[in-house]
Amino acid sequence: MNPQAITADTIRFILNGKEVSFAVRPDTTALDLIRNHAHLVGTKEGCAEGDCGACTVLVRRGDGPRQAANACIMTAAQLDGVELTTVEGLKHNGVMTPLQDAMASNGSSQCGFCTPGIVMSLTGLLEASAEPEEEAIHDALAGNLCRCTGYRPIVEAAKAAAKTGVRSPEPADLPQWHSEISFDGSVLHQPAALDDLTALRAQYPDATILAGGTDLGVARADYHSDWDRIISTRRVKELRAMEETAEAWTFGAAVTWEEILQTVRSEYPSLATLIRRFGSTQIRAMGTVGGNIGTASPIGDGPPALIALGASITLASQANGARTLPLEDFFLDYRKTELRPDEVIVSVTVPRPKGGEEFRVYKLSKRYDQDISTVCAAFWIAMEGSHVSACRIAYGGMAAIPKRAKTMENKLLGRELDSDSVADAVHSLHDDFSPLSDWRGSAAYRMQTAKALLERFARDLKGEAVEVMAL
Ligand SMILES: Cc1cc2nc3c(=O)[nH]c(=O)nc-3n(C[C@H](O)[C@H](O)[C@H](O)COP(=O)(O)OP(=O)(O)OC[C@H]3O[C@@H](n4cnc5c(N)ncnc54)[C@H](O)[C@@H]3O)c2cc1C
Ligand code: FES
Ligand code: FES
Known part of the structure; x- marks a missing residue:
């Protein structure tokens, strides 16, 4: 759908089946809009940082299913032209859904504060997958904290609801979206094409480039900052x-981690395991690969894995057009990157496996789910016969930037991957x-765990490692 090329002063979207419009600043949080402007208070605020899931709502942004997302780190800007469902919108003709019934009859709620968010996350799961495995139910709940009930009755309710069949409402016709929305000193630009995006970037180098907002939303909550000018990438x-060729996938910068997970799952299962541990369902539905790279965190999970896989990144500006560089060269120093003030990240190209290669990535964090890495280690090697003919090893959490371990790589090149070469590399x-x-x-x-992870990789390739817990 093309935007209405006029400036509007309201955010228009479908809320619980009805078209609504709100005159709010585009940088208002979606949670504020829902609770204080739409007066729907079933959506709760717990942490305000995307961690607890109390604010979970369902969002449909196109033809796809409704997806769980955190309203606390989303902005009104991200609601324009979408379909939003809050817990108040689940009932059909005044009747609770089978999941809500099952939550009530299984004793799945005590104080009830987390319950709306849990119901929304599980509804998203059950609509996407009619008979989810138990593991998928746990995945869907990874971003929802319950301090009193314990998760067993909640999981049982999800299983019981799955058996009764879940009604997925017909998608609503999405309202027309606007290329520019301006209210009370905050302006949102929604370009539809790369040329328009780079033109806006050149004109407003200080504007906030907004993708999924999962990093920006937390920073905004922490520092109480306002965004007077936002350039959204989600319509570009x-x-x-x-794009997919026999050699590589190219993911546009605004492609989400959930979309990448579905694409890479069969060819890079280890990468899929890492992405499955990337935040939560809510975070993966909104967070993008471009945002993960753009934020340039030394403990971001995408960069070490993508660097080890030999990914490249394409940047573009109005003045100089596009340029492509190895992803490892993008990161210069703590939160400093190659991105010039007038440039945007366009895409990331990831080579597909050619055969004769091995790739593993390991994430160590304090908690298995919904946590950022302490150390993330990614290993890619190509073998010729029994010798390592090429290798890329990249770590996150070990320096100010995600970085290759070039000395370690050189210790392995041309050698068998045996205890001697691994010991040399480790030292x-x-x-x-x-x-x-x-x-x-x-x-x-x-340092110790980073070394141990190389040993773990070598043992995994030999099938020696004991799988105590999937790393
Ligand atoms: C609860 C929670 C859990 C998380 N868990 C993880 C985790 O496990 N692993 C992990 O690595 N990260 C994690 N994150 C961080 C975050 O989700 C990721 O970094 C995500 O990929 C960011 O993408 P985004 O689209 O939301 O970025 P945004 O917040 O929209 O943007 C992030 C930065 O990138 C810039 N940017 C975005 N797109 C472009 C572009 N096209 N060109 C130029 N600049 C651009 C923005 O201006 C901004 O500076 C977590 C965050 C939260 C809140
Ligand atoms: S309030 Fe905790 S995730 Fe939004
Ligand atoms: S029922 Fe109290 S936090 Fe979950």
Whole structure:
């Protein structure tokens, strides 16, 4: 659908089946809009940082299913032209859904504060998959904290509801969206094409480039910052594109982690396991690959994996057109990147496996689900006969940027991957990294686990590692 090329002063969307419009600043949080402007208070605020799931709502942004998302870190800007369902919109003709019934009859709620969010997350799951495995139910709940009930009765309710069949309402006709919305000093631009995006970027280099908002939303809540000018990437067709050739996938910068997970799952199962641990269902539905790279966190999970896979990144500006560089060269220093003030990230190209290669990525975090890495280690090797002919090893959490362990790589090249070469490589890690201590882990812990992960990789390839817990 093309935008209405006029400036509007309201955000228009479908709310619980009805078209609504609100005159609010585009940088208002969706949670504020829902609770304080639409007066629907079933959606709760717990952490305000995307961690607890109390604010979970369902969002449909196109033809796809309704997806769970965190209203606390979403902005009104992201609601324009979408379908939003809050817990008040689940009942059909005044009757609770089978899931709500099952939650009530299974004793799945005590104080009830988390319950609307849990119902929304599980509704998203049951609509996408009629008979989910137990593991999928746990996945769907990874972003929802319940401090009193315990999860067993909640999981039982989900299973019981799945047996009765879940009604997925017909998608509503989405309202026309606007290329520009301006209210009370905050302006939202929604370009539809890359040329328009780069033109806006050149004109407003200080504007906030907004993708899924899962990093920006947290920063905004932490620092109480306002965004007076937002340029959204989510309607830019080049940034939403996914291309596939025999050699590689190219993911537009605004492609979400959930979409990438579905694409890479069969060819890179280890990458799929990492993405499955990326935040929660809510975060993966909104968070994009471009945002993960753009935020340039030293502990982001995407970059080490993508660097080890040999990914490249394409940037573009109005003045100089497009340029492509290896992803590892994008990161310069702590939160400093190659991105120039007038540039945007267009896409990331990831080579597909050619055969004769091995790839594994391991994430160490304090909690298995919904946590950022302390150390993330990604290993890619190609073998010729029994010898390592090429290799890329990248770590997150070990330096100010996600970075390759080049000395370690050189210790393995041309050799068998045996205990001698691995021991040499492990000892050389001090030449590549001097990690910092922080509350996630001391420098010594990081160094020791980073070494152990290479040993783990070598043992995994030989089928020796005991799978205590999927790393
Ligand atoms: C609860 C929670 C859990 C999380 N868990 C993880 C995790 O497990 N692993 C992990 O790595 N991260 C995690 N994150 C961080 C975040 O979800 C990811 O970094 C995500 O990929 C960011 O994407 P986004 O689209 O939401 O980015 P946004 O927040 O929209 O943007 C992030 C930055 O990138 C810039 N940007 C976005 N797109 C472009 C573009 N096309 N061109 C130029 N700049 C651009 C923005 O201006 C901004 O500076 C978590 C976040 C939360 C809130
Ligand atoms: S309020 Fe906790 S995730 Fe939104
Ligand atoms: S029922 Fe109290 S937090 Fe879940």
